[in-house]
Amino acid sequence: MRWLQTPVITHHDVVMLGKILSLLSRVCIVEETAWTFIEKYELPLLLEPLIVIPDLEMIVPCLELILVIAGHSGRCRDRLAESEDLLIALNAYMLSDSHEAHKLSLQCITQVADSPQSCVRMVDSGITLRQLTVLRAATEGNSDTYDRIRSSFKKHSWT
Numbered sequence: 001m002r003w004l005q006t007p008v009i010t011h012h013d014v015v016m017l018g019k020i021l022s023l024l025s026r027v028c029i030v031e032e033t034a035w036t037f038i039e040k041y042e043l044p045l046l047l048e049p050l051i052v053i054p055d056l057e058m059i060v061p062c063l064e065l066i067l068v069i070a071g072h073s074g075r076c077r078d079r080l081a082e083s084e085d086l087l088i089a090l091n092a093y094m095l096s097d098s099h100e101a102h103k104l105s106l107q108c109i110t111q112v113a114d115s116p117q118s119c120v121r122m123v124d125s126g127i128t129l130r131q132l133t134v135l136r137a138a139t140e141g142n143s144d145t146y147d148r149i150r151s152s153f154k155k156h157s158w159t
Contacts, residue, residue: 077118
C-alpha cells in the first residue's frame with residue numbers, strides 16, 4: 001500500500017500507480033478483501049489525491065477500483081460515500097469529455113448513492129441540476145438512484 005503514497009512526478013509514476021490500482025481492483029472483487037484494504041489501510045483516503053491527477057491513465061483505474069468496491073453492499077459502499085473528495089471527483093467526471101471516465105463515474109454514482117444518507121452526501125458534495133440531468137439521461141429515467149438523489153436535492157439544496 002505504500003506504493004499508493006508515492007509522489008507522482010513523471011508519466012512513468014502514473015503508469016505504475018495505474019497498474020497497481022488495476023491489480024487492486026481485481027483483488028477487491030472479494031468483499032472481505034476489499035473491506036480489509038478499506039479498514040486496515042484506509043483505501044478511500046489513499047484514493048483521494050490520486051483521483052484528481054489529470055491523467056486518464058490514473059483516473060480510469062481509480063474509477064474502476066471505486067466501482068468494484070461500490071459493488072459490494074453495506075459497509076464498503078458506505079465507507080466510500082463518507083469521502084467527500086471522492087464524491088466531488090465522481091460528480092466532476094460525470095461531465096468528462098472522456099467517454100470512459102464519464103461512463104465509469106455514472107456507474108460509480110449509481111452504486112454509491114444507494115441509501116438516503118449517501119444521496120444526501122452526494123448533494124452536499126456539490127451535485128448540480130445539470131449533473132442530475134446527465135444522470136437521468138444516462139439511466140433513461142428508470143433509476144431509483146436518480147429519484148433518490150433528486151429528492152435529496154430538493155430537500156437539501158435550497159436550505
